[in-house]
Amino acid sequence: MSSDINIQRAKDHDNLTDTEKKHIPVIEAPSEVKAGEPFDVKVTVGAIPHVMEEEHYIKWIELHLNGTLVGRKELQASEGKAEATFTAVGTEEMITAREIRNCTIHGFGVCGTCGTKSAIVNLKAVESCNVHGLWEDSKGIEIISSVVKDGKKCTWGSQL
Numbered sequence: 001m002s003s004d005i006n007i008q009r010a011k012d013h014d015n016l017t018d019t020e021k022k023h024i025p026v027i028e029a030p031s032e033v034k035a036g037e038p039f040d041v042k043v044t045v046g047a048i049p050h051v052m053e054e055e056h057y058i059k060w061i062e063l064h065l066n067g068t069l070v071g072r073k074e075l076q077a078s079e080g081k082a083e084a085t086f087t088a089v090g091t092e093e094m095i096t097a098r099e100i101r102n103c104t105i106h107g108f109g110v111c112g113t114c115g116t117k118s119a120i121v122n123l124k125a126v127e128s129c130n131v132h133g134l135w136e137d138s139k140g141i142e143i144i145s146s147v148v149k150d151g152k153k154c155t156w157g158s159q160l
Helices: 018-023
Strands: 025-028 032-034 038-045 058-065 068-074 083-089 099-103 107-111 118-129 133-144
Touching (some): 025 133, 038 058
16 A cells, blocks of 8 residues: 555544445454454444445455554455454554653653553554545554563663
8 A cells, every 4th residue: 555645534533424434444343452362353344334336346455553564355346245354463562662751861762661551552444445545544452461560660760
C-alpha cells in the first residue's frame, strides 16, 4: 500500500454518511490482550454490509498492528461478504519505551524499564473498494505485559 494514496476516513463516527456506513472497516477485537498470545481480529467492511458484485466490490482488506502489517486478504466479487479474520500477536516491545522523562541535566529521554505494565496500541484496518477507493479505520487495543511485575525498580539513572 502506497503512503501517498488518498485514504478516506469517517469524518464523524457518531454521524456516518450512507457511503461511510458501507465502506468504513468495522474492527472486532478484544479490548485487551496479553503480550505474546495470539488473538483474532475480524474486519467487516461497513456497518451496512458492502455489496460484492462484479461492478462494485471490495478488492482487499489489510490489518496493521502498531504500524506493522498483520495480513492482507484478497477478495473476489463472488465471495458474497467483505470480511476477513486475522491472527495478531502483541509483543513486549510494543509496551516498553513508553515513558518520556525530562532530566534537567541530560534533557529528554525514553525510559523503557520503569515497570510499564501495558500500552494502548493501534489496530488499523484498510480496505480497497473498486469504485470508491481506499478506506480505513482504527481501534486502540491494550497489550498487557506478561513479564513485568509490580514493584520493578526504575533504572532511569543508570541509562544516563
